[in-house]
Amino acid sequence: AKSPNPFGKALFSILTKDHLSESDWEDVEDTLLRADVGAEASEQLVDELRADARVRGEKDPQAVRAMLREKLLALVDTGQDRSLAASRPGAAKPSVIIMVGVNGTGKTTTAGKLARLFVAEGKSVVMGAADTFRAAAAAQLQTWASKVGVQVVRAEREGADPASVAFEAAQQAKESGADLLIVDTAGRLQNKANLMDELGKIRRVVEKNLSVDEVLLVLDATTGQNGMVQAKVFAEAIGVTGIVLTKLDGSARGGIVVSVQRELGVPVKLVGLGEGPDDLSSFDPESFVDGILGGE
Amino acid sequence: MAAFSSLTDRLSNAFTHLRSKGKLSESDIDGTIREIRRALLDADVSLDVVRSFTAKVRERALGAEVSEALNPAQQVVSIVNDELTQILGAGVDRPLNFAKTPPTVIMLAGLQGAGKTTLAGKLGYWLKDAGHTPLLVAADLQRPNAVTQLQVVGERAGVPVYAPQPGVQTESSDVVSPGQATGDPVKVARDSIQEAQSKLYDTVIIDTAGRLGVDQELMAQARDIRDAVHPDEILFVIDAMIGQDAVQTAKAFDEGVDFTGVVLSKLDGDARGGAALSVASVTGKPILFASNGEGLKDFEVFHPDRMASRILDMGDILTLIEQA
Ligand SMILES: Nc1nc2c(ncn2[C@@H]2O[C@H](COP(=O)(O)OP(=O)(O)OP(=O)(O)O)[C@@H](O)[C@H]2O)c(=O)[nH]1
Ligand SMILES: Nc1nc2c(ncn2[C@@H]2O[C@H](COP(=O)(O)OP(=O)(O)OP(=O)(O)O)[C@@H](O)[C@H]2O)c(=O)[nH]1
Ligand SMILES: [Mg+2]
Ligand SMILES: [Mg+2]
Numbered sequence: 031a032k033s034p035n036p037f038g039k040a041l042f043s044i045l046t047k048d049h050l051s052e053s054d055w056e057d058v059e060d061t062l063l064r065a066d067v068g069a070e071a072s073e074q075l076v077d078e079l080r081a082d083a084r085v086r087g088e089k090d091p092q093a094v095r096a097m098l099r100e101k102l103l104a105l106v107d108t109g110q111d112r113s114l115a116a117s118r119p120g121a122a123k124p125s126v127i128i129m130v131g132v133n134g135t136g137k138t139t140t141a142g143k144l145a146r147l148f149v150a151e152g153k154s155v156v157m158g159a160a161d162t163f164r165a166a167a168a169a170q171l172q173t174w175a176s177k178v179g180v181q182v183v184r185a186e187r188e189g190a191d192p193a194s195v196a197f198e199a200a201q202q203a204k205e206s207g208a209d210l211l212i213v214d215t216a217g218r219l220q221n222k223a224n225l226m227d228e229l230g231k232i233r234r235v236v237e238k239n240l241s242v243d244e245v246l247l248v249l250d251a252t253t254g255q256n257g258m259v260q261a262k263v264f265a266e267a268i269g270v271t272g273i274v275l276t277k278l279d280g281s282a283r284g285g286i287v288v289s290v291q292r293e294l295g296v297p298v299k300l301v302g303l304g305e306g307p308d309d310l311s312s313f314d315p316e317s318f319v320d321g322i323l324g325g326e
Numbered sequence: 327m328a329a330f331s332s333l334t335d336r337l338s339n340a341f342t343h344l345r346s347k348g349k350l351s352e353s354d355i356d357g358t359i360r361e362i363r364r365a366l367l368d369a370d371v372s373l374d375v376v377r378s379f380t381a382k383v384r385e386r387a388l389g390a391e392v393s394e395a396l397n398p399a400q401q402v403v404s405i406v407n408d409e410l411t412q413i414l415g416a417g418v419d420r421p422l423n424f425a426k427t428p429p430t431v432i433m434l435a436g437l438q439g440a441g442k443t444t445l446a447g448k449l450g451y452w453l454k455d456a457g458h459t460p461l462l463v464a465a466d467l468q469r470p471n472a473v474t475q476l477q478v479v480g481e482r483a484g485v486p487v488y489a490p491q492p493g494v495q496t497e498s499s500d501v502v503s504p505g506q507a508t509g510d511p512v513k514v515a516r517d518s519i520q521e522a523q524s525k526l527y528d529t530v531i532i533d534t535a536g537r538l539g540v541d542q543e544l545m546a547q548a549r550d551i552r553d554a555v556h557p558d559e560i561l562f563v564i565d566a567m568i569g570q571d572a573v574q575t576a577k578a579f580d581e582g583v584d585f586t587g588v589v590l591s592k593l594d595g596d597a598r599g600g601a602a603l604s605v606a607s608v609t610g611k612p613i614l615f616a617s618n619g620e621g622l623k624d625f626e627v628f629h630p631d632r633m634a635s636r637i638l639d640m641g642d643i644l645t646l647i648e649q650a
Binding site for chain 1: 364367368369370372373437438439440441443447468469470471474475476477478479482494495496538539540565567568569570571574575578592594595596597598600601620
């Protein structure tokens with residue numbers, strides 16, 4: 031906007047006037063910021079919106095909101111395939127899902143919900159409790175699994191090598207001809223290099239028997255700007271094929287995934303909407319965007 | 327990506343510019359304030375808190391202390407640091423509240439996965455180390471194997487666990503599904519006080535289920551637990567990675583259980599932790615502890631000055647200015 035202006039200042043300002051007050055625009059930006067879309071992405075969106083509003087000669091804040099909705103939808107709804115690899119026709123058998131993410135985001139819970147979902151579709155599932163670190167992690171996974179009659183491969187003792195558990199689980203899934211293997215891993219903060227390396231190792235040992243067709247990064251909707259760093263580092267460490275956005279039943283909007291999707295080129299596939307077995311749903315761009323806009 | 331370039335990077339330009347000019351104009355200050363606003367937002371400080379904070383800084387920056395300063399840029403930085411530390415440090419120096427007649431009751435509350443159960447173990451270990459006789463209480467009867475988890479944590483810490491009800495676990499799950507509540511956490515909490523009295527434990531640490539700020543029913547349950555045990559300390563545990571939701575959640579827990587102190591968890595990560603500022607300024611409650619790891623000893627008294635530098639990447643800024 032700072033290009034030399036051949037028309038003189040007055041004319042230029044008439045041409046660029048978008049009829050809305052600064053505070054109207056601030057309101058629009060606030061909506062995005064409050065949803066954790068982030069300062070840079072919000073600013074960029076608002077700038078684009080301002081340009082569009084000028085072109086269309088839009089004067090009404092409500093109409094601008096509608097334009098924002100369109101814009102966000104276009105940004106979020108990338109046309110990428112949001113189905114799980116295991117649900118696609120011709121999926122590998124066993125198809126593999128590895129759950130990853132920072133501490134406490136909902137990996138084990140989502141693994142449990144997924145197992146239930148696949149069992150309901152008549153598929154046979156094996157689970158690997160490759161979180162050998164956190165207190166009672168395997169027991170927690172077992173509780174979910176036993177509810178739907180799914181076998182869990184777990185270590186004899188706490189502190190065992192998670193990669194060996196993953197290896198064992200892959201082998202058993204292969205031998206038993208299961209349709210699906212779901213591997214739960216320990217939560218880890220992405221700035222811990224040794225723990226991130228461990229993830230790579232988990233993937234590699236599974237690949238000795240099976241090909242890994244899905245790695246789900248579980249992001250907590252309350253997460254702020256750190257979510258972007260999480261996504262990048264996990265993607266580098268193990269590869270990520272999809273995002274699960276959990277705890278969307280709370281007051282957080284999960285706006286960070288707008289940037290995450292764009293930067294990583296990986297779609298949000300599922301959302302967590304509660305602690306119960308059925309509180310898992312596929313990602314719906316419209317309701318996600320409406321959540322952001324309604325988050326005032 | 328630019329969003330994560332530090333405040334240092336962004337202010338350095340502004341500051342070299344300012345240093346060469348010596349005197350600050352109102353528009354210099356506004357430019358600097360914009361950078362600070364942006365840095366706070368990138369650090370996840372909530373929008374409303376950012377607004378009131380930058381307004382305060384702006385007001386001070388326009389005053390005599392800056393215009394008369396030898397190095398105005400440095401002065402602005404120290405004002406920011408000052409104001410941050412002040413908000414973060416309100417009431418922080420106080421020790422834990424202990425009861426006049428034991429047992430001292432500490433209740434933990436917070437969102438799902440914030441780090442409550444882990445903290446119970448850390449607190450237990452820390453108190454035991456200081457010569458206390460703590461008892462951990464398993465009042466999360468909802469999250470699968472929360473009770474088992476607390477038992478393992480207690481075992482690792484060498485601290486006994488009161489767990490009269492099993493909660494949701496494999497052995498008992500013929501009636502309950504994961505995610506559904508079972509048993510009576512209020513009763514467990516209430517009975518734990520008698521248990522402590524009769525067995526002479528001097529501190530009771532009650533682990534509760536994670537709950538959302540918007541979940542009225544579960545918030546009422548937390549209140550019922552509180553009213554059954556009259557805690558000397560109610561600690562709100564919040565994840566340092568939380569974004570803009572920090573304020574709404576903190577307010578909900580403040581209204582719900584009127585917590586007495588805050589624990590910031592997962593500070594071993596690389597999140598800037600702006601939530602600390604949000605929670606401290608909207609609730610006025612002190613941040614008492616920092617949790618910084620998964621181990622039993624990864625826990626310390628909260629340091630407001632360190633947190634201030636962390637939020638603003640201030641360590642680097644101070645160096646930068648010193649080099650000028
Ligand atoms: N409200 C809500 N709670 C959830 C959701 N998903 C998981 N939780 C809760 O979040 C907490 C943590 O979930 P876990 O599944 O144990 O998370 P995790 O990622 O496996 O945790 P670690 O293994 O310790 O890293 C539990 O209390 C879950 O019940 C969700 O979608 N909504
Ligand atoms: N890195 C790190 N991890 C932590 C810290 N505190 C807790 N955790 C981890 O975070 C996850 C959740 O911790 P919990 O103590 O189970 O959290 P909670 O609040 O009891 O969770 P719910 O009972 O499900 O609501 C676990 O993986 C812990 O090991 C911390 O300070 N640093
Ligand atoms: Mg887990
Ligand atoms: Mg817990």
